[in-house]
Structures are given as C-alpha cells and as structure tokens.
Amino acid sequence: MVEVKTIQFDKPVVKGTIQVPGDKSISHRAIMLGSIASGKTTVTGFLEGEDCLRTIDIFKKLGVSIEQNGTDVLIESPGIQDWTTPVGELYAGNSGTTARLLLGILSGSSVNSVLTGDDSLSKRPMKRVTIPLQSMGASISGNDEGDYLPLSIKGESLKGIDYQMQVASAQVKSAILFAGLNAHGLTVVKEFAISRDHTERMFKQFGANIQQDGNVVSLQGGQVLKGTDVVVPGDISSAAFFMVAAAMVEGSTVEFVNVGLNPTRTGIIMVLEKMGAQVEVLERYGEKEEPYGTIRVSNSHLKGISIEGDIIPTLIDELPIIALLATQAEGITIIKDAEELRVKETDRIAAVTNELNKLGAQIEATDDGMIIKGPTPLKGAKLKSYGDHRLGMMAAIAALITEGPVEIENPSCIAISYPNFFEQLSDLIKKGEDE
Ligand code: S3P
Numbered sequence: 001m002v003e004v005k006t007i008q009f010d011k012p013v014v015k016g017t018i019q020v021p022g023d024k025s026i027s028h029r030a031i032m033l034g035s036i037a038s039g040k041t042t043v044t045g046f047l048e049g050e051d052c053l054r055t056i057d058i059f060k061k062l063g064v065s066i067e068q069n070g071t072d073v074l075i076e077s078p079g080i081q082d083w084t085t086p087v088g089e090l091y092a093g094n095s096g097t098t099a100r101l102l103l104g105i106l107s108g109s110s111v112n113s114v115l116t117g118d119d120s121l122s123k124r125p126m127k128r129v130t131i132p133l134q135s136m137g138a139s140i141s142g143n144d145e146g147d148y149l150p151l152s153i154k155g156e157s158l159k160g161i162d163y164q165m166q167v168a169s170a171q172v173k174s175a176i177l178f179a180g181l182n183a184h185g186l187t188v189v190k191e192f193a194i195s196r197d198h199t200e201r202m203f204k205q206f207g208a209n210i211q212q213d214g215n216v217v218s219l220q221g222g223q224v225l226k227g228t229d230v231v232v233p234g235d236i237s238s239a240a241f242f243m244v245a246a247a248m249v250e251g252s253t254v255e256f257v258n259v260g261l262n263p264t265r266t267g268i269i270m271v272l273e274k275m276g277a278q279v280e281v282l283e284r285y286g287e288k289e290e291p292y293g294t295i296r297v298s299n300s301h302l303k304g305i306s307i308e309g310d311i312i313p314t315l316i317d318e319l320p321i322i323a324l325l326a327t328q329a330e331g332i333t334i335i336k337d338a339e340e341l342r343v344k345e346t347d348r349i350a351a352v353t354n355e356l357n358k359l360g361a362q363i364e365a366t367d368d369g370m371i372i373k374g375p376t377p378l379k380g381a382k383l384k385s386y387g388d389h390r391l392g393m394m395a396a397i398a399a400l401i402t403e404g405p406v407e408i409e410n411p412s413c414i415a416i417s418y419p420n421f422f423e424q425l426s427d428l429i430k431k432g433e434d435e
Helices: 024-036 050-061 096-107 127-135 170-181 198-205 236-248 267-275 309-314 316-326 339-343 348-358 389-398 411-416 421-434
Strands: 004-007 015-018 039-044 065-069 072-077 112-116 139-142 151-154 162-164 186-190 210-213 216-220 229-231 253-260 278-285 292-298 331-335 362-366 369-374 382-384 406-409
Touching: 004 389, 015 421, 024 039, 024 050, 024 065, 024 072, 024 096, 024 170, 024 198, 024 229, 050 065, 050 072, 050 096, 050 411, 096 112, 096 127, 096 139, 096 151, 096 170, 127 139, 127 170, 170 186, 170 198, 170 216, 198 210, 236 253, 236 267, 236 292, 236 316, 236 389, 236 421, 267 278, 267 309, 267 316, 309 316, 316 331, 316 339, 316 348, 316 369, 316 389, 339 348, 348 362, 348 369, 348 382, 348 389, 382 389, 389 406, 389 411, 389 421
Parallel strands: 015 253, 039 229, 162 186, 382 406
Antiparallel strands: 004 406, 039 072, 065 072, 112 151, 139 151, 186 216, 210 216, 253 292, 278 292, 331 369, 362 369
C-alpha cells in the first residue's frame, strides 16, 4: 500500500521564527572525522535524519564508540589505524554522501568491507569517485567496473594524486581529500566551479593542515587527527523550503535563526534577492569555522531570472524548490548547467517537471535544467515523491498556493533530511493565522 498524505490549506500565511535541523553535509562529516581522529569528539546540533543515522551505524560497525542522544553525539575512537573489520555489510541506505565519502575513507584504511545501499543509491554513479581513488592505488571492485553499489573495498596503502575534477561535486572532492589524508605524499584537487567546502573547513578543526587557494585544494598525506568539539548549524538546504514559502505566499515573513551561511551554500539567497524577494541577513557569526546567522525572508513581487554557471553547485539541492518559486515569478526562469540533477536521489529534472506540470505549471525540461514560465495559478493534484525527500517537501510547499489539496505519495522519505518538517510547517501556518 502506498502511503499518501493530503495537504490542504485555506488562504495560508507563513509567519514566525524557526530553527531548522542541523546541516546534513556537516553532520556526516562530523561523524566521519570524529571516527577517523583518535580520542573524544562531541557533536552538537547533529541532524537526526535517516542519512546521517546510516553514517553513525557504519562507523559503529568499524569499532568506533558512538553515543547519539537526539542532536548530541559523543564519539570515542581509537583512530582510523585501529578500526576493526566489520561483520557483514556497511549499509549506506539512501545516502550518496555516506557512500561516496566512505569510499575515499575506507580505501586508505586497514579494513576490508562491502558497501551497499537502497535501490535508489544502487543506481547512482560511483565511477566519478572510484576512478580517481583507483589511480591513488585503491582496491575497489563491483558491478559495471565499480560504477554501482554494492562495492567491495580492500584497505590499501595509497599515494597522493593531482586531480582535475570532471564534475562539480563536493562528494567527489571530499572522497579524494579523505583518501589523501591517509596517502603518501601530496594530494591536489582542482575544481572548475567551487563546491561546498565543509570537508576542508572541518579538516582544519580536527588539526589537519590543508590549503585552499581559489579553486585548488591541497594536503599532505599521513596527518594524524585529534578529536574535537563540533557545532553544526541549521541546514540552509532545509531552510530553503520555508524561505521559498515566505517569498511566494502573500503576506508572509519568516525568520531563520542559527542557519548555515557558508558562502559555498548560499546561492539560494542570491537567487531570492535577484527574483525580488526581500531577504535580510540580520546576524552573522562563526566566520572561522562554519559561518551561520539569522536571515529574514518576506514576500514581494517576483520576477523570472536566469540561473547558470558557477552558482549552480552553491544551490544544487535547492533547484527543485526554486523551480516551484519560479512558477510564481513573472516572466521566464531559465536553469542551465545543472545536469547533475539527473543523478540525484532521482532524476530531479524529469521529476520536478512532471510533478509541477501536474499542478498546472508551465515547465519544460532541458538536458541540463528547466525553462519555467510564470506566473501560473496552480491547482491541487496527486504528486509522487519518488522516495526523494526534496521532491516530497517541494510538493508540501506547493500546497500553500494550490487551489485544492495536494496529495503526496510516500511522504515519509522527508525524514531523510528533515524529520520535523511537517511540525515546523504547521507552526508557521498557525503563527500566520494568529497574527
Ligand atoms: C553533498 C554534496 C552534493 C549534494 C548532496 C550533499 C555533500 O552532492 O547534492 O546533497 O555533502 O558533499 P554532489 O557533491 O554530488 O553534487
């Protein structure tokens, strides 16, 4: 039986202040680095989403002691050199970040393991990671020359690499940097467009010496990390859903406290401003580690824009919800250079186009993006989530502006990155009714 959630509102307004759950990318990395380092690491603000819980389970199987209590995590590790060979497979669930970063980590460890994932993850390309890792000396084998999970990884002694990235992907960059940490010699990664730099920032927090010079990142192998205390800010990719709601629903204003403001992730703010929404950054802290602060977003008249080039990696996960926003903007919005959307949890170009068009939007899919005509009034319909958390949340936010209910098939996938999404949505609507 397919689970279906029906969402209907009567002229809603979203208002209030929220703190969205911890950043998914940073939560994964905190568990990974706390497990690689020796000694004690604490994590506060951890995202209790399913993807990050898979990462915890995997490191426990490698012999690391991890106690998770809500958003607090305590890690005590002997260090990567003393991990134990796991009993059974390491299951990454739906999480591309877990799988790809682990390939880099496990390749240079001293354990042998088999990495598996759910149906969606088993269809996502891994060669982008296994090819550079194999040229560092990694021993990885599996179906289709190692392009798909399950993959078997035999820990080896690796050598550094000078690598020019072929795709704009922080997962690929991070996998190589993690492998480089345990390799002999220098590892250099050159990007053509800068992707999220959480790995680089957190390596420094754990005491590693890593250089960032424009698009080039380099580090010497053989560095030993020490446990530390990590504070995870709110996930701007989760906040993006309510930022769009505030921008698009008449009379709305939402304030986001403690939300991540790392410049490699804030493309959504630039897009909202360029489209004409009112966005104010009220407070900004943490410039040395992970920047975070308070932002306020309010509704106003929106216009279509072009989104392409170097900004794409800084908002790649926000493009489904940006597409919804564009249906309410006057004129044409063009999204280009975003072919990576085709290999996310689902083909997000096809899925977003199909689902929003069911609501009456005018969207045309292109090879590397979408062309969206607006503004179009939207009507309710039954939408598929494709088991993709961001598609599920896009459908729920669409219900704020549709005439008639939106039914979402398989909404539970939203817990992958935003377990309390529906509670926060209700809170903002209630605040809107109260005012
Ligand atoms: C992530 C990188 C991005 C993003 C994903 C998380 C990360 O993927 O889409 O949700 O934590 O490094 P790519 O690096 O494949 O673009």
